[in-house]
Amino acid sequence: MQWFTAPEYWLTRLVVQRALAALYLVAFLAAANQFRALLGERGLLPIPRFLAWAPFRRAPSLFHLHYSDRFFALTAWTGAVISAAILVGAADLVPLWAAVLLWLVLWALYLSIVNVGQLWYGFGWESLLLETGALAVFLGNSSTGPPVLVMWLFRWLVFRVEFGAGLIKLRGDPCWRDLTCLYYHHETQPMPGPLSWFFHHLPKPLHRAEVAANHVAQLAVPVALFTPQPVASVAAGLIIVTQLWLVASGNFAWLNWLTIVAAFAAVDGSRAADVLGLPKPPAQPATPLWFEALVLAFVAGVAVLSYWPARNLVSRGQVMNYSFNRFHLVNAYGAFGSINRIRTEIVVEGTDEPEITPDTVWREYGFKGKPGDPRRLPRQWAPYHLRLDWLMWFAGMSSIYAESWFVPFTAKLLHNDRSTLKLLRSNPFPGTPPTYVRARLYEYRFTSWRELRRTGAWWERTLIHEYLPPVTLRHLDSDMYHP
Structure with missing residues (x-):
């Protein structure tokens, strides 16, 4: 099917996949370095104790088959090695089926960690990494064009991240409506960065302008992701710029970087390649029928699962950072519905x-x-x-x-x-x-x-x-x- 792929997004897919592999690498390294004290057999919240009362259907995880600290370390380091391999291009050097399998293994390994991570893994960006990783499974590799429908699913993901965050603010703390939240946020946010002190001391009128700009970036710009090019690319660019502003002003693990990666999926890769003077990619063979069927089945599944987060967006009782299923697919997102006044x-x-x-x-x-x-x-x-x-x-x-x-x-x-x-x-x-x-x-x-x-x-x-x-x-x- 000619409409199935969008060869002009070859550079877009390349950037998205390599950047996502880098973030997977960071996540697996963090798991390998910290799990023994937090979740190990003698940790603060031991995984064996959790597995004793949490059945597989409640927390699907490889560790239901076996758990030991060595096995957890092996799982985390295996994920790190696969992530590093994809980062340097391994997924484009193997057959399509093998590339699909590499991304699927990454997703399954990290799902296994998150689902036994308890409080230590109760953050919205864990689900965001898993949902983005699930989309990457169906992006293919250099042997086929990027599937159009999957590229649109990335836009749907970014829309939920940004629009959900915007709505939770308007429905939450009054300081978002009177534009004063940034009088406090840079000082009281969970983990300030080296520039947070300077952001805090910006003039109050600029803080108010920041909040107003945030409302535009989260409530208006995401809608433009679903418009034709080049408007969608401009919208993605604005989202990326606002996320980089958040990167500079604080420490939010990989939340902002993942949002940047997902937003880049809306950038017109062919135009970007022309601007950068990159050569045209070689002609790609027809997409195998089995891969088309796999992608269509996945897209249909996402469409069904989208009912719950879509309903959540229009609900007065909107929840943020919530997974409607144990596989962390098609989640609800949002951040800072309320702001602390003191730290x-x-x-x-x-x-x-x-x-x-x-x-x-x-x-x-x-x-x-x-x-x-x-x-x-x-x-x-x-x-x-x-x-x-x-x-x-x-x-x-x-x-x-x-x-x-x-x-x-x-x-x-x-x-x-x-x-x-x-x-x-x-x-x-x-x-x-x-x-x-x-x-x-x-x-x-x-x-x-x-x-x-x-x-x-x-x-x-x-x-x-x-x-x-x-x-x-x-x-x-x-x-x-x-x-």
């Missing part, structure tokens, strides 16, 4: 003194991404995902988010657990473990220009209250928490 941070400290007195010296644990030392400029981590740091932000807002893992976390610190300490930037007790660990809740705010020049501190913090009183191993049931 609360948990500071974890320890001491090696045998008894606590008014003169006890407490030493602070340093985290890689979340604010701690007021004189430390926030670092850029995205698209890498620091899962512990993100959950610490949620725990600072409400202890409900920490009920299942924070006390076990302190038990790990009291044992100087190696895998847990690898998640941190600094351990103030490198020789012997602390005798006591405590946590305190602080309000953090960005310093002013004058305060920064005078003190060299990016943050000022004020103690709110004690979050966790000093505990020792005598206070904790160490057998329960498996330190």
Whole structure:
């Protein structure tokens, strides 16, 4: 069928697939580096314990067949190797069926991780990666033209990401409607980046203009993705620019980068190739009938599954970042329906003194991404995902988010657990473990220009209250928490 493929999108597909492979690589590396402390057999939320009560139908995963920390590591590193191979072009060097299989294996491996990841994998960009990865399975490779319908499904995905986020804002916090949300957001967002302090100190009229521009970018521009070229390319370009603005102003793992990748699918590759002076691709053979049938079946399935997220978009009770099925296909997205006005941070400290007195010296644990030392400029981590740091932000807002893992976390610190300490930037007790660990809740705010020049501190913090009183191993049931 001649209408089935769009050869002029060859460059578009190339960029989308290589960039997506790079993001898969980051996701699998993050899983390999962090799982032992968070989800391993002796982790904070052990996978074996989860699998004991979660059946396959509730959480489809390869790990229902077998789980061990070695097997998880093998799964994560296998995904990383396949991602790296596709990134350098392996999927274009093999037959079409093999390319389909490579992308399908990536999707299945990451689905297996997400579905046993519990709180640590409860973020919207996990579903976004899986949905984008599922679309990539049906994009084909250089031996066939890009399927037209799949390219349109990418536009439908970007529309839901952007339009859903825009609607949840208008329906949520009033500060989005009075254009004042950015008075607070850069300071209170989950994980500020190195430029967030400067974004926060932009003039308030510019903040209001940013919010207004955001409403246009999320509520009007996505509609233009479904118009003919070159308007669709212009709309994709505007979305990409706004996402790069978000990349510069904070750390949101691979959320923004995935949105950029999906939006690029609407860019007219032939025109881009002409601008770049690239040669025309060689003529491609006819698409195999089996692949056409496979793509059409997948598109039909997406059409059916689209009912639930489409209904969610028009619902007054709109939910965000929600999967309507266990395979994370055709999801609902959205972000920051409400904005915090103040920033609360948990500071974890320890001491090696045998008894606590008014003169006890407490030493602070340093985290890689979340604010701690007021004189430390926030670092850029995205698209890498620091899962512990993100959950610490949620725990600072409400202890409900920490009920299942924070006390076990302190038990790990009291044992100087190696895998847990690898998640941190600094351990103030490198020789012997602390005798006591405590946590305190602080309000953090960005310093002013004058305060920064005078003190060299990016943050000022004020103690709110004690979050966790000093505990020792005598206070904790160490057998329960498996330190």
